[in-house]
Amino acid sequence: MRMYEILLLLHPEITDERISAIVGRMEGLISGAGGKVTEIDQWGVRKLAYKVRKQPKGYYTLVKCAAPTAILTELERTLKLTEDCLRFMTVNLEQEVEAAQLATIERVHKKPSQAPEETESAEEFYEPEAPAEAPAEEPAAEAAGEKPAPAPSEQAAAPSEPAPAPAEKAPDAPEGVEKKEEEK
Amino acid sequence: MSATKPKRHFQKRKSCRFCADKNIVLDYKEIKLLRNFVTERGKIIPRRISGNCAKHQRALTGAIKRARNIALLPFTVQHA
Numbered sequence: 001m002r003m004y005e006i007l008l009l010l011h012p013e014i015t016d017e018r019i020s021a022i023v024g025r026m027e028g029l030i031s032g033a034g035g036k037v038t039e040i041d042q043w044g045v046r047k048l049a050y051k052v053r054k055q056p057k058g059y060y061t062l063v064k065c066a067a068p069t070a071i072l073t074e075l076e077r078t079l080k081l082t083e084d085c086l087r088f089m090t091v092n093l094e095q096e097v098e099a100a101q102l103a104t105i106e107r108v109h110k111k112p113s114q115a116p117e118e119t120e121s122a123e124e125f126y127e128p129e130a131p132a133e134a135p136a137e138e139p140a141a142e143a144a145g146e147k148p149a150p151a152p153s154e155q156a157a158a159p160s161e162p163a164p165a166p167a168e169k170a171p172d173a174p175e176g177v178e179k180k181e182e183e184k
Numbered sequence: 185m186s187a188t189k190p191k192r193h194f195q196k197r198k199s200c201r202f203c204a205d206k207n208i209v210l211d212y213k214e215i216k217l218l219r220n221f222v223t224e225r226g227k228i229i230p231r232r233i234s235g236n237c238a239k240h241q242r243a244l245t246g247a248i249k250r251a252r253n254i255a256l257l258p259f260t261v262q263h264a
Binding site: 009 | 212213250252253254255256257258259
């Protein structure tokens, strides 16, 4: 069975239940066909490089799975019909897994430590120098629904960086984009 | 062809960064790495300037294009 990874770009104002519903549906399809979802990594809300369906930000979720090839078309069709899903990208990781080994792979689920909504208010509340202070600030800011905190736990630390700064610059969006490009 | 100015063939003999360090994985999700190979305006830097070997330049281009499609990298950057 091949290993695939699907990166979903969801609407930024999506709720946890809707995300679970989408991922649950995918999992149902994959397991039904004899595959297994091995990892779900929720990156959280990120500023997009360009507006997708008029949205400047989006919620990224990565789903890694071992699945038979036949189910992919069905999976992608389901994602296309999902309103919340703005974009998706399926990549064939060049890895093969024996069906027998599937049970041994454990399912990992990584989340940003708090709810994906309230990104605007949370980030304005917080100082822009997020990544360095994130671990220390975590207990205090968690009540406020802080986003950059997951930098240590998440494998992709990059998403936490752009999140605070662009929200601060939300009023002057084009300049925000420029500045972000420069910073990087 | 004889009337053209002589071209400088060997401007910079840079080695391929990915051949030198085999541990770097070219992933469309690693945009910090990919940004090094993209100009300010978002264009992909040609191989003769970046110094990559053909194989890695192809992989890099593929990764950049994937990242562009999923809005991790811009197609073009408009100067304000």
